Each structure stands twice: as C-alpha cells, then as structure tokens.
Amino acid sequence: MTSLNPAQATPPFRMSPPDARDSDCQLCRRHVPTIHTCFRQHTGAIVVRFTKKIEGDLCQDCVKRVFWRFTLHTLLIGWLGFLSFFIAPGFVIANIVNYVKSNKHFSHL
Numbered sequence: 465m466t467s468l469n470p471a472q473a474t475p476p477f478r479m480s481p482p483d484a485r486d487s488d489c490q491l492c493r494r495h496v497p498t499i500h501t502c503f504r505q506h507t508g509a510i511v512v513r514f515t516k517k518i519e520g521d522l523c524q525d526c527v528k529r530v531f532w533r534f535t536l537h538t539l540l541i542g543w544l545g546f547l548s549f550f551i552a553p554g555f556v557i558a559n560i561v562n563y564v565k566s567n568k569h570f571s572h573l
C-alpha cells in the first residue's frame with residue numbers, strides 16, 4: 465500500500481506551454497518568441513539517399529521558410545529511389561504536422 469503525498473500529486477504550475485519560449489532564434493538570432501520544432505528534408509538519388517534535419521528553437525519566420533524549403537524539396541526529388549519512395553511521404557507528413565503545431569502556437573501569442 466502506498467501513501468499519496470499531496471505535494472507530489474499536484475502538477476507543477478506553468479505560465480506557458482512547455483515548448484513556448486521567448487529566446488533567440490537559433491537560425492536568425494533574433495530575440496523573438498520561438499518554438500522548439502523539427503523539419504526534415506529527404507533527397508532520393510536512385511541508389512543512395514540524403515537526409516537533412518533542422519531541430520531547435522525557431523521563430524515564426526524561420527519555421528515558415530524552413531518548412532517550405534524542406535517540404536517542397538522532398539516533394540520534388542525526395543521520392544526518387546526505392547526506399548526513398550516510402551520515406552519521403554513520411555517526412556512530408558511529419559513536416560506538415562510540425563508546421564501546423566507551430567502555427568497554432570504562434571497564433572496564440
């Protein structure tokens with residue numbers, strides 16, 4: 465039998481969501497609201513493939529720029545190759561999910 469300590473049962477109080485920050489953007493270095501997010505780019509080259517990933521605290525402008533650059537690149541040449549044909553759609557879907565989450569976060573600021 466375990467005893468319940470009321471101090472342990474209460475979740476810690478937070479002023480903002482855990483991923484919300486007002487810090488320096490890791491790409492443009494501006495001190496603006498940021499969100500910790502991740503975008504991936506995939507390049508299929510028939511027999512080889514290349515991936516690129518940006519993960520960190522990004523501002524709204526950088527989120528938008530990186531999302532479109534990485535996602536369009538993956539849509540255009542990410543699927544060229546046997547494994548790439550299956551990997552690229554996953555990267556595109558993950559990028560869209562992270563972009564929507566980021567936009568939702570920035571719209572509430």
Ligand SMILES: [Zn+2]
Nearest residue numbers: 489492523526
């Ligand atoms: Zn930025």
